[in-house]
Amino acid sequence: PIRSVAVLGGGISGLSTAYYLVRALPHDVPITIYESSKRLGGYIQSTQLALPGMDGTSGEGYVLFEHGPRTLRVSKRVSSVNIFDLIRRLNLKDELIVVPKRSAAAKNRYIFYDGKINMIPYSVASILKFYFSQPLFRGMLPEVLVEPFRRNKPKAVVEANDESIASFMTRRFGPRITERLISGAIHGIYAGDINQLSIKSIFEYLWKREKTWGSVVPLWKRREAPETKESENPYAERQNEHLKELLERNKAFMDSLEDASIVSFRHGMQSLVDRLQEEILSSGNVTIRYEDPVRHLENVVDGVTVTSAQGVSTYSHVFSAVPSRKLAELTEPPLAECLRKIPSVSVNVVNLFFSKPWLLPVTGFGYLLPKAVPREDNPELALGVVFDSDAVSRDHGERLIPGSFQDSVDGTKLTVMLGGHWWNHCKPVKEHDEAVALAKKLISRQIGVNESPALTQATYQESCIPQYVVGHHANLRAIHKAVLAQFNGKLILTGASFLGVSVNDCIYYARVAVEDAVNHSGRA
Ligand code: FAD
Secondary structure, X not given: OOOOEEEEOOEHHHHHHHHHHHHHOOOOOOXXXXXXXXXXXXXXXXXXXXXXXXXOOEEEEEEEEEOOOOOEEOOOOHHHHHHHHHHHHOOOHHHEEEEEOOOHHHHOEEEEEOOEEEEOOOOHHHHHHHHOOOHHHOOHHHHHHHHHHOOOOOHHHHHHOOOEHHHHHHHHOOHHHHHHHHHHHHHHHHOOOOOOEEHHHHOHHHHHHHHHHOOOOOXXXXXXXXXXXXXXXXXXXXXXXXXXXXXXXXXXXXXXXXXEEEEEEOOOOHHHHHHHHXXXXXXXXXXXXXXXXXXXXXXXXXXXXXXXXOEEEEEOEEEEOOOHHHXXXXXXXXXXXXXXXXXXXXXXXXXXXXXXOOOOOOOOOEEEOOOOOOHHHOOOOEEXXXXXXXXXXXXXXXXXXXXXOOOOOOOEEEEEEEEHHHHHOOOOOOOHHHHHHHHHHHHHHHHOOOOOOOEEEEEEEEEEEEOOEOOHHHHHHHHHHHHHHHHOOOEEEOOOOOOOOOHHHHHHHHHHHHHHHHHHHOOO
């Protein structure tokens, strides 16, 4: 039975693990969170900065900057419905900023290509409109039309049972769609390289479509739905049960979000962290050990011994919610070796605020820079630019209502993301002023923003996005086996390194990990 628990890491995965543990376990089971830094939230961090006045003093208003994630996706997927269940339970509904599907922020997404920003179509009519007018789509239609007639997987790919996104997409569609569209989308989510990332782990449904239909585009070939039972995700079957139960319980709330595309919070993503912290601390059985990095884990007869900077304690169960590369440092091979096979990339997140509103040539969520953009057009090695003032702080066409959105004053707020996999082959830009200078150069050249920003902030996020590279699913199986052999089911793994990097996925899989452990071990 579960008698005492340690949760390693106080990021969103660790905090939600603690939240679900508090709900599932009797109140006399102590839960200890180990966090190596001074604060909770991990890569989630929101800062409110005061705008400088004319004479250099503060007091002219404030602006909110996100150092990490800024929005949550609204969809019918289980992890999305689950986060709204959590938001409702945490009484955070009134904090939500809901971006409707019809708004420019939701509809207008761009890709930088051939020296200009090109709009990605959002409807059939818009495909016709943009196809002929934008260089991005040149030559793409034939690639889509011939896809159903292309040969199925070569034998080598069938045998390897996985393939890179670039190889799969080029095989199915050719290089244009792959390097202009898909690589841009992957830069936006994983900051990753399509030549390295796994089609099976990231676009499992496309992999299955090819397997079942022989093509990705269905046309007349749509027959039975792709087999879902064969999923590499061990929780796939249970997700349907969870989804049904969550939709029933949150019907009114989810109905109210029917027209929503993404959401954020008035006081930033940090609200989620702060409310989770309040909630778990109010239970009375959770202790948070700040600035206490865990150094070693050891399987012992009656549990797992945790050695941290401040001491040694034994717990009946340990939930790890630290990145896989960190957990590798705490454990022995073969587990440690498997964990090291999950690489990660670093990003410099540069926030800029300009006092002038409507500085941008277009409105929308922002633009991505795909692989197809030549180096001379992207010497800064940027991944994309988010138009925060459009995307979150206000709806297209509406004036900002002071106090009701994230910022107290109107203006133009942008985030430039630098680095990611581009830095696998060169020195990353860690330094604040250098990152800000690069971001300013990029937006001046690409979207003509030449003003001086009133506020800037650059955060170097080291190894912040795990990369699900080719063979990730097989490695997960090896990790599962090793963790059982080395810790007899007393060490449970969760966090962004394994089954999904989005905040929604981190929270949902924390819930599943807790449910699994409680069902398996029985209640104390
Ligand atoms: P982490 O946030 O890494 O938390 C791990 C914690 O463990 C940290 O607090 C760390 O200090 C602590 N720790 C590490 N080692 C030890 C140790 N030895 N002992 C004790 N503690 C330790 N997702 C979205 O859904 N929407 C977005 O818009 C979005 N944008 C993103 C933008 C950026 C720039 C980044 C980096 C990520 C973004 N993501 C987004 C992804 C998402 O934010 C992350 O995947 C998620 O926050 C990871 O949470 P985590 O708790 O698993 O890991």
